[in-house]
Each structure stands twice: as C-alpha cells, then as structure tokens.
Amino acid sequence: MIKLNAVVIGGGMITKQLLLPVLLQEKKNGKISQIIVASRKKITIQRLIEEFPEAEIKGYPQIKDENPYAWKIALEKLQNPGIVIIATPDDLHAEMTLFAIEKGFDVIVQKPLCLTVKDAGKILESSRKKGVYVFTDFHKRHDLSLRAVQYKYKKGEMGEALCCHAWHEQRREIPLKYFRNWCERSSPLEYLGTHYIDMFYFVTGLKPVKIIAKGQKKLLVSLGINAFDSSQVFITWSNGAVEYLQTSWILPEKNPCLSNQGFQITCTEGEFRADNADRNSNFSTTKDGYEIFNPYFFKPYLDWNKPDTDQYLGYGADSVIQAINDCLRINEETNNLDKNQAFEKRVQMISEFEKTRPLPNQAIISTAVIEAGKMSMIKDGAPVFLDENLIPHYE
Template structure:
C-alpha cells in the first residue's frame, strides 16, 4: 500500500468522527512540507482533517499529493471556493503573505501564516483589520516560543529570576545552502534578518514583553553577490527597548556548507540579578562520519520516528507550533470564544511589533543611521 493511499484510508475513518479543524495549506515548498507533516500527524490523532494543498508548481504539487494523499490546487481562489475549510496556513515567500492571508480571511477562514507576518507595517495593518472584520484567528508561526528551553527562559525572566533585563545577545545563522539552493530567486526580496533575525527579535520580546524604541543595523553583501545573488550576507542590529534594555541580534545565511548543522543559534540575556543563556543549536547530540563529517542535531525541533504499525510519526516544537493553530480552531468548534483565546497565541498585533523593528532595521541598513521605530 502506498503512503498516500494509507493516509486517505485513515482520513476516511477520521471523517466519521465529530468535526475537527479542516485545514488547507498554501505553499508546499521546504517549510510547507513541515505543515503537511504536522496536519497529517494531527489527522492520524483525530485532531484535524488535512483537506488540500495549493501550489503553483505543478511538479511539486504532484509530489506532495502522492506523498501525503491530499487534494491539490494551483489556484487558491478555486480551493477557497470549492472546499469546506475552517482554516488555511500560508507558507509562501515573506513578501507574498499579504494577498493570500487577506483573501483567506475575507473568505471567512482562520489563518496561520509563517513569520514574519509581513515585510511592511502597512501589510500587517491590512491583515489585522481583515481578521478583526471577519472575527477570525490570525496566528503567526514564531516557533521559537514552543522550544521548551526558551519557554523555561521566558518563565524565569517573567518570575524576576534575573531581575530587570539589561542587555543581551541573540544569533541565528544558516548555512549558505539556504539562500543559494533553497530560494535564490526570492532571497533578494528577503534578507537574513527577515528570514532569521525576526525569530530572535520575537524571542527577546517573548521573554521581556518590551517594545522596540530604536535600532541601528549594518550588513555586508559579499559572498552571495559573488554568486550572482543580490542579497545581504548578514545583518547585525542593536535594538533599544522601552524597558531600557539593549539587545544585539546577528543574522546571517552564509555559513559554509561543511558547518555541522543547517543552523547555528542561541540567546544570552543579562539582568540586574543574574543571567540566562541558551545554546539553541548544540543540544548534546553529535556525530562524525566519513560520509557526512561532523554533525549536530536539534532533535527537539523535528523528529521523525515510526509507530509499531510502521506509520511515520513526526514530533518536536517545529510541529507543535503549527499544530497549535488546529488546537485553537478546535477550541472554537467546541464552543470556546475568540475572547477566551486572546493572548494565548501570537496574533497579528503581537507579530506587528516584530515587523516594526525589522522594518526600521532595514531602513537603518539603507541610510546608515540609527532609526526610531515607528
């Protein structure tokens, strides 16, 4: 039996139960597959129904349909019109989020969108307004908040364990394969700060609840430019927050191919009464083989295993942050209210704060001046 057919058979048995969140996905690329895995897993567990995938790449769409047994569309308008959906996840390039999100909200669907919400404050405002008019969830996937190490860090900061935050440093760096091989065509319309840095800005805000006041950023265009890709190699920002704390955030995506992991990341925070540091890349799992060289694995983010019946099972905080969207919809389907969900997920207004900082950082890159965060 093919994996796709097995998924369809399980889908039929789930449909006989009481209604759970019916989900479609727009964007089936690298991270779109993470969404496919998350909702396939939820469907097996009786907590969601994966209805459809939309992608304009017909070859990729056919591959995903075969692998996950899901209906496919190349037109999101057609999908929204034909399918009975509760929610849609948007997993497209950063600069394309707005039109898909607004269309889904106007169609009355709850929406989960990958970070950042948008690359403009105006885009954020349009999406927030659309969600409020529709009375629907607008949730943003900042998965660092689901990492148990980061959750513990945030809880200790909130409890006053380090006193008042003074300063800190966060870094997130990808191997060069990400902009060079994954998406060289839209890397120039993004940056390592949009793709990676916003994760760390959101994590800082998750821990401190502070708002950005000003930012100075600098960067370089050398390595990618030599490959014909007009994109920043790195962006280094220093952000002042309204609680008086200052944080440096380094983001880059030009680590060499032989670096031991796809990403290097961590955060350090110092306060009046102590400090906390989390090495988010080296979790203690290391290997070195003749074929692959030195490697470290973050198995807490994503882990693929097999049940006793041979079914693939996916877990980790990268899955949990996506699954949370379905859990929120199910809460509403069971009679819960939007008011009860308020503050329990990253909504549009919360995500807008990170976009404000990132927009100002890119303006600082352009002008060479420290920018007030508007």
C-alpha cells in the same frame, strides 16, 4: 468531533519537511479532514502527492503547468471549518492572509507575519472585525530552553532586562537552493532574525523604540544574487535594554548543522545563555558525516504503539499543533450557536488568545523591527525610531 479542512499555500521546503508531516499526523489523530496544497507549479503538487500518498492531497494548479494564483482557487474550494496555512515567500504573506480573513478562514502563517507595520495593522484590524484567528508560527516560543527563561523572568527571578545577544545563521543552501527565486526580496534579518526579536518580546513584554542596523553584500552578489549575506541589528527596547541580533545565511555547506543559533540575556538579577543548535546530541555516520543533531526541533521517532510508523515530535510541530487545537476549540465552542452568538463567542475567545499567542497584536512587534532594520540597512546604519504605534521613521 469536528475536523478541520486545511489549505497549505506553498509547496516548498517548510511544507515538505514540516507542515505536511504534521498535518498527516494530525489527520491520523482525527483533527484534520481534507488537505489541499496550492503552489505555483503543477509539478510541485505532483511530487508532494507522490511523497505523501496517505495524506490524499488535493492540489492546485490542476490544469495549467503554472499558475501564480492557484492559491485563490484553493481557497474558493476550501470548505468550513477550514484553516489556511501560509508558507510562501515573506512578501506574499500580507495579501494571502488578508484574502483568507475576508473569506472567513482562520490562518496559520509562517513567520514573519508580514514585512510592514501598515500591513500588520490591516491584518490586526481585519481579523478582529471578522472574528478570525491569525497565528504566526514563532516556533521558538515552544522550545523549552527558551520558555524556561520566560518563566523565570515573569516570576521576577531575573530582575529587569539589561542587554541581550542573539544569533541565527544558516547554511548557504537556503538562498542558493531553496529560496533562490525570492531571497533578493528578503534578507537574513527578515527570514531568521524575526525569531529572536519575538523571543525578546516573549520573554520581557517590552516594546522596541529604536533600531540601528548594518548589512553586508559580498558572497551572494558575487554569485549573481543581489541579496544581503548578513546583518547586525541593535534594538533598543522601551526600558532602555539593548538587544544585539546577528544573522546570516551564507554558512559553508559543510557546517555540521543547518542553523547556528543561540540566545543570551543579562538582567539585573540573573543571566541566561543557550546554544540552541548544539544540544550535545551529535552523530557521525558514513552517510552524513559529522552532524550536530537537535532532537528537540522536529524529528521522526518510532511510534511507541506502532514501531513501524514514524512519529514526528518537537517544538517545530508543537507550535502548529497549538494553533490547530485553538482553531478546533473555537469551532467546537461555536458550532451550535446562531450566527451572531457564534461571532461574539469567536471575538471573546480570540481576545483571550491575544494575551498568550502570537496573534497579530503580538506578531506586529517583530514586523516593526524588521521593517525598521531594513530601513536602517538601506541608509548604512542610520537610526530608525518607532513611535507609540510602532510606525518606523528616521530622525
């Protein structure tokens, strides 16, 4: 059986809390061989090695205490069949994804794919030319409460989309603690809003045509960080439907869950609403106080067969595992073919995956909206239009 070698670029919150537990679990399941992690700082690698001894992580940088290009060294060391998992600040995604494609490695990139339509177009063109699988981790597609509305919509039970309200807000620890070094280069729209932009597209298949956005800077600037606290975006879709998207990352530290989030859509034949934070499964403990607990995202449970072992389950893992399984399938079905036949088979398989996965042809949708949204915010709510190629422009 083929096993994948994996490079994870980035040693921060997502890598520690989600990606390494998933990769370690899939290594035990016989799907992953070597795990390499690349970060800017050597001390980050050392801490991950100590926390995940079973993963047998090989990390970069190994010599210098800090090296912003350690990820390139890691990719030079990666052996096929290999996958590159990108979990870095949003503005670094494009360069790293394009580099990995040129090296011929399949890619899993944390959302958003990138920040501009121009870069998304480059990634789409390059990945198709090279026959490389590039998957954006829109894990909300795997939340069954949201897959349910997509099912009923596609079956015609909901009618046609009219309007939508989505919200995604997180505690202030995100910009103040985890992303302090780069949150000025992003915003809650780009980091959080991208999920529910993709969700509207995932449900309806419609394309965005007009964006109006506003953003506020009050709390973070008072703390010396020149970043948006919050944003509100009106997205007009190709059938005239309007989505109102509300984001922020400055909720109080004592908010009982990391994220307040939900999705509501009104259609001609039905309506759907879901609180994607409060799943009516809550704890109150001496250690953590009151906690709104989401058992469906990514949580450890006792393994049925090895009760002394944690088993991580949830849609946060399902999304990454789907991409790993796709890459395994591609490599298995091309393993015994000559170079030309393998390339043709890869292109054929990826073309099929483009219909059902957040590959660049789909991920470009949310990128177009966040780029247009940022343009509108900078101009204090000026309308931004998207042409047939999703290129944003002012009127």
